Amino acid sequence: MRPIDYTVAQDVKGALQKLSARPADSVPIGGGTNLVDLMKLYVQNPATLVDINGLPLAEIQEEGGGLRIGALVRNSDLANHPLVRERYPVLSEALLAGASPQLRNMATVGGNIMQRTRCAYFRDISQPCNKREPGSGCGAIGGYTRMHAVLGVSDKCIAVNPSDMNVALAALDATVHISGPKGERKVPFVEFHLVPGSHPEKETVLQPGELITHVTLPASRFAARSHYLKVRDRASYAFALTSAAVALELDGHTIKDARVALGGVATKPWRSHEAEKALIGQPADEVRFKAAAAAAMKGAKPQGENTFKVELARRTLVRALSMAAGLA
Ligand code: SF4
Secondary structure: OOOOEEOOOOOHHHHHHHHHHHHOEEEEOOOOOHHHHHHOOOOOOOOEEEOOOOOOOOOEEEEEEEEEOOOOOHHHHHHHHHHHHHOHHHHHHHHOOOOHHHHHHOOOHHHHHHOOOOOOOOOHHHOOOOOOOOOOEEEEOOOOOOOOOOOOOOOOOOOOOOOOOHHHHHHHOEEEEEEEOOOEEEEHHHEEEOOOOOOOOOOOOOOOOEEEEEEEEOOOOOOOOEEEEEEEOOOOOOOOOOEOOOOOEOOOEEEEEEEEEEEEEEEEOOOOOHHHHHHHOOOOOOHHHHHHHHHOOOOOOOOHHHHHHHHHHHHHHHHHHHHHHHHO
């Protein structure tokens, strides 16, 4: 049994002070749906929990033609918000594809952004894991890899980022807003998560003592044609084998603009500019969708049981694009 300090913050300034007191050992807790799981498994062992549920970060507001989404907005509230359903349906679909209703009622946007991998070796402290314990090795490489990544992998880690919401936020050009001891800063969502490289323990650009306060979305140009498609082992409450968040802007039959992000196959929410390049200026048809899917998966490095993901991801993307274009 380890003692854990628990403290409640009343505002952002107070939360930052509490986090900064012991930055390496303190973590904020919102819904706790991921963090408490990992604490029970002794995978994550913070000395101090800073409860941020009282902070004024649970609003969804229109801002600059887009949306400002507080870090404490619950996943179910975001998924069902009228402006999200109307202007960013791909985000609503991604959220509703994740977890269970009970978990979505508790889980927050900030927590979902920081959601950690479901790699079974990471979650079992008897196994080697470079992410949990740098330098200890990787149980997955050479082990059972069916749920692991094929994009963004390194020889140190092949763990998948498990979030559905993150895939949609990557496609929608979201921005993450952060407060910390040195002030406020913002990071494009696609740059917030890191590929593992030589340091799988570094998962995001968030520094110790910093706090995600909100996320912003630019004005929506893709409300009419977007889709989140998730392929999984059972119809609900399962993590993605593959997923795709896509958005298209059409001029007649021609693709004027496109957004493509993939989930279930990569070590971070995977925006595919290669697929977008293969689509923009081209006719919206299956030939182009297949070309985009091939471009998206070109650098894939499967190993062992996850080889099937390469073809499944291609098919997932073609299907998602067909549905967004109204062809499927
Ligand atoms: Fe750990 Fe990454 Fe290897 Fe999983 S894939 S055991 S998270 S280092």
